Amino acid sequence: MWDHEIRAMASAHAIIAASVFMATVLPAAAVQGFSVYGTHLLWLYSVSGAVTAVSVAVFWLLGITPPTKKHTVGYKLSRLFRSCLYFFLSCLFFHTVVVLYGAPLIESALETFSLSVLLTSLTTLRCLCVLGPNVQAWIRVFSRHGAMSVWDTGLQITVACTLVGAWIGAFPIPLDWDRPWQVWPVSCSLGATIGFLTGLVAAPAWIHSHRKQLTYKCK
Amino acid sequence: MKKLPVLSLLLWVCAVYFVGIYLFVGGFLLVRLEVNRTSTCGDVLQPGEEPADFCRVRPRFRRAVLLIIDALKIDFAWFDPNNTSPRPYENKLPVLEETVTSRPSHSRLYPFRADPPTTTMQRIKGFTTGSLPTFVDVGNNFASSAILEDNLIHQFGQVGKRVVFMGDDTWENLFPKKFHRSLPFPSFNVKDLHTVDNGILQHLYSTMVGEDWDVLVAHFLGVDHCGHRFGPDHPAMADKLTQMDGVIRSVIDRLQNDTLLVVMGDHGMTDTGDHGGESQKETDAAIFLYSPSPLFPGPPTQSEPDVVPQTDLVPTLALLLGVPIPYSSVGQVLLPVFPPHGQTGGAVGGLSQLEALWINAKQVNRFLETYSGMAKDIPPESLSQLKSEFSRLSSDYLATVRDGRPPSPRLAASLQAYLTSVRATCRATWARFNPLKMAAGLAILAFACLTCFIVSELSLVLIRESGPGLKPPVAVAFIAGVCVAVVQIGKQGYVEASWCLAAAALSSELLFLWRARRYRAVPVEKNGSKALKSPSWLTPRRLLIPPLLVPLLRCASLLSDSYVIAEGRAVTFLVFSLALYIPIHLNWDGLLLPPSHDPLKAAGFLPSPALSPSTVRKESGTLLACLGVLVGSLYLSLSFHACREEQGSCQPSPFLSPLARLQDNQLKNLHYVLSVLSLGLWTYLLKRCLRHYGNLNASSGAVFTARWILPLTSVCLALHWAVGATPEDSFRNLSELIGLAQLALPRAAFCLLGLGLFLIWLDPLTVFIKPKATTPTRGQSQTPPRYRASTGISTQAELHHLIPQIYQRMRRSLDDGEQVVGSEVDSSPAVKAYGLGTVYSAPLLLFCGMLGIGLLLLHPEGMALSFLLLLLEMGALLHMHASSTTLRGLHGTFSADFNVPWTPVVLWSLAATQFFHATGHLPTFPSIQWGAAFVGFPDGHTGTVLPASLVTLNTFASHILFSVGCPLLLFWPLVREVRGSRGGRACGDEGEDAVMEMRLRENPQRFTAALLQLATRYLFILGAQVFSSVCAAAILRRHLMVWKVFAPKLMFEASGFLVSSVSLLIGVALVLRVDVAVGGWFKRLIPEASR
Ligand SMILES: [Zn+2]
Ligand SMILES: [Zn+2]
Secondary structure, three states, rough: OHHHHHHHOOOOOOOHHHHHHHHHHHHHOOOOOOOOOHHHHHHHHHHHHHHHHHHHHHHHHHOOOOOOOOOOOHHHHHHHHHHHHHHHHHHHHHHHHHHHHHOOOOOOOHEEEEHHHHHHHOHHHHHHHOOOOHHHHHHHHHOOOOOOOOOHHHHHHHHHHHHHHHHHHHOOOOOOOOOHHHOOOHHHHHHHHHHHHHHHHHHHHHHHOOOOOOOOOOO | OHHHHHHHHHHHHHHHHHHHHHHHHHHOOOEEEEEOOOOOOOOOOOOOOOOOOOOOOOOOOEEEEEEEOOOEEEHHHHHOOOOOOOOOOOOOHHHHHHHHHHHHEEEEEEEEEEOOOOOOHHHHHHHHHHHOOEEEEOHHHHOOOOOOOHHHHHHHOOOOOOEEEEEEHHHHOOOOOOEEEEEEEEEOOOOOOOHHHHHHHHHHHHHHHHHOOOOEEEEEEOHHHHHHOOOOHHHHHHHHHHHHHHHHHHHHHHHHOOOEEEEOOOOOOOOOOOOEEEOOOHEEEEEEOOOOOOOOOOOOOOOOOOOHHHHHHHHHHHHHHOOOOOOOOOOOOOHHHOOOOOOOOOOOOOOOOOHHHHHHHHHHHHHHHHHHHHHHEEEEEEHHHHHHHHHHHHHHHHHHHHHOOOOOOHHHHHHHHHHHHHHHHHHHHHHOOOOHHHHHHHHHHHHHHHHHHHHHOOOHHHOOOOOOOOOHHHHHHHHHHHHHHHHHHHHEEEEEEHHHHHHHHHHHHHHHHHHHHHHHHHHHHOOOOHHHOHHHHOOHHHOOOHHHHHHHHHHHHOOOOOHOHHHHHHHHHHHHHHHHHHHHHHHHOOOOOOHHOOOOOOHHHHHOOOOHHHHHHHHHHHHHHHHHHHHHHHHHHHHHHOOOOOOOOOOHHHOOOOOOHOOHHOOOOOOHHHHHHHHHHHHHHHHHHHHHHHOOOOOOHHHHHHHHHHHHHHHHHHHHHHHHHOOOOHHHHHHHHHHHHHHHHHHHHHHHHHHHHHHHHOOOOEEEEEOOOOOHHHHHHHOOHHHHOOOOOHHHHHHHHHHHHHHHHHHHHHHHOOOOOOOOOOOOEEEEEEOOOOOHHHHHHHHHHHHHHHHHHHHOOHHHHHHHHHHHHHHHHHHHHHHHHHHHHHOOOOOOOOOOOOHHHHHHHHHHHHHHOOOOOOOHHOOOOOHHHHHOOOOOOOOOOOHHHHHHHHHHHHHHHHHHOOOOOHHHHHOOOOOOOOOOOOOOOOOOOOOOOHHHHHOOHHOOOOOOOHHHHHHHHHHHHHHHHHHHHHHHOOOOOHHHHHHHHHHHHHHHHHHHHHHHHHHHHHHHHHHHHHHHHHHHHHHHHHH
């Protein structure tokens, strides 16, 4: 039914996934001693940056972002400002949640905040791209009948996969294996990234296989 | 309401669980009583009965060196010159073989067989006491790990030998302050192969050349740690063993003539490098004896033992070094080191074989008599056999000595046989896992969990008595138990109760399950709403929902030592996750936000249009606010945790130490004020809640408790803390008064608590009726209440009509304010009842609150904060559950059942575990708060029952509170029922008023079913946790951490289950008691109102 959109989504996801890989591989060539564990924060910010830039570009090019009603520069600027604000607020929100989940409060605040930046760029940013800075719409999307387009469904799947990935990523931390990836927050950010990549693959696949059952209200 | 089926079903389920736990624990945990008597030099054990001082005889050796190489398996010690390509662990200790061949009368190498459990601590205990240490050595040292039983180190100290120790710091814990000099090194880090060994090597040789020692003990850990880390088949093991070879060589070079060298392993290891179990690879270590002066009469002969049991080291060493044999030793002297009779001239001051055997036999017989006087676990028939055997031998021996004739070799052999059979008897009693019992326990527990799950699914059918009843299973259980008993009597002559119980439990479970299979289709016909799910109640789709996934994760986490160590945080993590799931799931179903938010959406999508947007917004707000409270208390509760020794960089909570121990006065005052504030808040919140629902108006026992006893107890508690915190030297003249207060205040609190709980039980109704003065006249003019037309209608039907009426009136008067407002409209009711809407939950809440204060009394003062968090979290959970029930519209219609879904039940049970940790407890024995036994009894106790129960109450405080409060989950959605929400839909003239808990009385069957379901669901989750920790102990019984982590965890989980299930039964029984009282109240009301 929405073959065209599914194809568009698949290619957009492929590009975003590629950007994650590039963000892992390119700095390794450029920066001395770069590794996912060793210089974890560097990798983390490189992935967040890449995903942010590429998603914004892709969704803007595809024209998914809800059309603005007014075309004045001022309105656009305020929208941009609001988006940035939401981005930052969402970082704080994730930081709080992660701390409440048991992350150290003071000792590794930078690591925790970096993880929340990564989570924000993998989840909130996509909400911003697809739905605009509208929290009510975000909440609405995450309900059974809340999705109004293929993109909304894709958003649901990737966000859920990312968060579940980060959640599962916390499991190995208490184990006494002494591996480099058990250090906070490596396993969580790896989990989130792997979850995100899984979501990128799963979303078009799931939509494709369920295209008969899916019905959307028009926007 | 049917009380009996509920209680009997719950009792049956609990009993089955208990049998499973009992069987498993009986097969897994080896228990032995410690004999706390010591041998002395003056003991009459010498040959010939003449009293001679043991210790003055000049012994064979003046000094001894004990080199203990942890996990020195016998395979490591053999040397095979024909082996051209040895494995990393083979042929690496050539020094042993070289010495044995070159100096056969100076040295021997034997396999050295340890008794399970083959863990280092138990083994050290074993080869110093000569006994068979088990996991639980019940004695007076339960709190510390120090050995109080008579042992070699103690005996050395008694005769003035200077014992120098170096190596594994376990020794330092086992023998605190017993060594002349001690150099312990940390043994905890298994990955560290060299710290301990290098530490020893730095000091070993210099100590040996010095004269400042008589017995030198050096315990090397490298080989064991290498095994744990790499396994035996690894080049690192070759290096380690080669190093040990060098150590032994250097030690032999430095030995003097009067010194005995013993090189030994404490246990072996499996092919993966682990130990703890009973396989031959784990039990067979090596022992190598050497002395520069001739030790043995000659080269090895045929009569030499193939294997030396580990217990034999103790009597041998004792007699060689001239100290008394430790009292509880069951070992047998190693005969080859003693010269045969008549050849004693060569070795100065030594004993002959027969003399040594005789001393040994007398000592063992003395121990056996003492032990059998204390404990009854040795089978009586073998005991009497051993006794008669000893008296025969003793008369034989005495006759031989008296006559002065050469002893027959038969006598020595039968003395040996006697000692061997004593040890075999003891071992059979103490030191053997019983895999059959363990398997039976596992099976019973597994089936019990399944039964519990099925009972919870079929609760309605069971209550309607159309389902599988309880009578046939119980009958079958009885028959099976009796059959097994009869068979046992026929075959063995005596009855072993555990197997009868096992047969009974298993057969009744299986019969119940078999009968339940047929009944699973019943609800389809009975109840339309259940038609969809009932046929498939065991499909993965229904079981793999997050609320069941979380307990699954929890159970899985019990199988890993890391997660057990980090249990407190792991459980908090799970609680937080599941709590977040509630709003997310609600939002997913589109129920969190009012539908008006999205006008485009068709109304048909929303399953619950009944709630107005403002109600939805209010309920969602409550839900999120309670989530906030929950998360906040979860986060704060993390700061009340204690620390395990395995958690390296952990700081125990400052609130855990009693106030009296705080030095800083300001800090002390702050802590005191905080604790008293929390206590006050606890009391205030409880009273506030009761007053809010109009439960404080009546004049019943429960209300009296709430009004007077509860605050009075709190005051007692606060005073008690104040007295306890006063520094002893500041009020010298008041010391007597303080002592009295320390005794009297907690006892007064205990008495008040007992009185309060008793009053609640006796008179639980908190309903206040106010009949109107004008009732008789008004009754005529009014439309006659329907219960007046009682002639011809059964009481049941009357009640059915009566309730809403009374209730409606009561509610209306409540609306007007707490107190009665004078003016009533004409249509106003004849009777007003206050607090009827919370008639069930109010006593339960009060009961929990009183219990909470009592349990707080047993904790350190600072824990008051944690208890307050517990109350807040309880409240938040209840409110979240109520709000989500309202939002889901589950109680939308009168026909709805009152089922409590899995999510709140799981949260409730996880919160119990979470607060177990947040009240400063840990599943380890050293962390038990023994101070609780002395609250109110500062001078100690005479019996053991009272202190044990006080400590139990302290340890499982949160389990008790949450289990007793469990039925609140059923009531809270009704208590918090949204009034007027279904005004449009309410049928007939029952009005727009909410009926709260009276709804339960309208539907007694569903009420009973829901109560049963709730209780069995809670039991299921608890039982699943017990099952998984039982599995952990069974599967991982070879694990390095089994006696440190898994076995204590199993004990705590099992006793926690016991305490929880009993408390749950108390909670359910209280609800049933209230129900009886309510029934009686209505009966009394009817004649009164219809007058
Ligand atoms: Zn060991
Ligand atoms: Zn070991």
